[in-house]
Amino acid sequence: MASKEDILNEIDANREEYIHLLQRFIQAASPNPPGDTTKASRVMIAFLSQHDISADVIAPQPHMPNIVAHFDGERGPGHRVVFNGHIDTFPANEPEKWERDPYSGHNDGSAIHGLGAVDMKAGTAASIIAFTLLKKRAQHLKGSVALTAVSDEETGGQFGTKYLLERSDNPALWRGDCVINGEPGGLQSVRFGEKGTLRLTFTVTTPGANGAYKNLSRGANIVAARLITKLQETVESISSDLPQDLKQHFANPHTRKVVDEIMGPGAASVLLEPTLNIGVLNGGVKVNVIPSQCIFEADIRLPTGLTRDTMLARIRDEVLKDFPEASYAVQEAASNPANYLAHDHHPLTKCIADAAEGVTGRRPVPLVGMGGTDCKFYRYLGIPAFVFGVSPKGMGARGEAVLIDEFMAVVKTHTLAVWDYLSE
Template structure:
């Protein structure tokens, strides 16, 4: 226990330095799009270097570098744990709506650090980076190995980030590992063992145009689009195919309460249900002209147990009633739902550690949004998310709780410390 106590004491002692690192990281703007993370990546690289750690930059796109590094424990026969996080953030819609010096201030008000990306997910990435440093100092007491992958391009699909790292070298890629911990926002009350998938669709309606007074000649593309959108809501009634064990887990009162607590009332109901959102709509150029074409995009979120092919079959059946409409699938942002075991030993260590640090045992949940963990799970690698509260992510005034950031450093460090069989 002496060494575990030593780790916690070191985090407490050095926390002002860690907080400065997070503030500097937030101040290095990295909105995606455009996805330029060079400045923010250099902050991580330099922080590692300042602690005597050599890291490698892998940049298939020069403006989207990925920072990677790894080490072996004193006994190399154990599992390999990967700490994974991303650098890029949501863009900023209206900088004037931000207080405390703008969207990239890194302002410390005593309780929170303000700035775009603090929640999603620079606090989590910083915590993983610090955990890696703390563990490497004690490498000889660990059984197995640890890798750190700080990736770009998460917000726009991961092609040049985590996905690239995992695909290069195939099964021999050193960045795959045996299990993964990730600090995406999810709340310290939960461990995310899976997440909904995404099916992104583009619908195009083409009709005969006319003067707005001659509706007997054509209902117009926009009217037909509105009717089609109403029918597409049928997707939300589709039922996923789940094992009885998973269904009972999601239906438990504890899981439902925590899901609603973290992500808001009604969350428990949509964890197992598909949802559809209609985004960009383009159609018409003048109010008194019947438009010939309307194009709109639909974002369908697929719960665990529901395949995109099933949804597409339903969409095609609806389109039989809309001969003017066609649909195409956006391949890059479309990914299946994914999950891993809720009983993996590493997940138990994360839960035990979190309970020790926060006094509350987290429950296993699935996320509503996507993370880079999906790429590991697609390869059969268990990947778990535990990070700060998601309540302000992506919003004007995004801010991460300082106490949660500190707890997160401790959780990421000690969960791996215990899992890799320390002697302390």
């Protein structure tokens, strides 16, 4: 009979192989946009093939392959667990200013460097490794396991996870009963939900004029600046209507301490509040001309308990009433409601927490995330999805790097959690 000790021994024995896999994965550039993940996908397919697993490719866009595979346990029917992760990364930000090439995959002995190391090639590689280890032990498992390594997460998921769950030939294969995902969240937490996003494009239109004749028109940029100030005041004044059990959970001093530890001082409060970020303003004319139009984007993060309709009503009633020159449009593809399922009541949550505690010596706390992940698409379908991954520090920034010990801890936790869930 296989055992946890057997699994851990194999992981430790293959440590260097797994580190080299992550290095090759990072070295295969996959920034999105433009979204070409073919090189990175080939790294994953080759690794699976080396472990006698034939993966399928589902590619609604040829340059964005989704790598999928599944197997049945040999002890009979049971739950279906899905490993989900993405292959694409943010584009490199000012690559000439990086200390090392963004795609170096450099190993300094304690960390692997490169764009996507944190978000989320370490997590996706960990899930793929876990899948191979479990497939090798299929005779000891009930139920089934699926793997979905997708190529379109950074730009919305319409050709990635969302496509697999809604438009592929057999969506049931990739939905499962529950999901484990390796997005960066910190080893101190299991994420069971996340904030929503409401993305708006505002257009301010005024008559415009020569810069000397301010009596003829207020400049659209000046109106926009005042509008943004009012928008911020309104958005940040709105309270969410959290369910009582979540209120109690997030009021717990230990929970708040862990949130601040992972995401920085003050994060525990921000997690439960709406936040506003403003994108590039477009004035469109020279400085000596009163512009007739200004366009800017607003990215509003919605905490659990605050809906899009509530936010839009407040914006219409409290902001736009004072700015007749302004209108807005919702960017539907980039707007998603806050979501959570199975706070701490799902058996996979316990399996993840037990496995993580055994590996790291510390029991992770159930939390919601501030950033979006593909887990939302599962939760919208009523499928519990949980995130356990490396620290989010440095993701997408110059000098992004993942600690090797954290990466290995995620490999072990993902493998042992699903092993416990399907073998007991």
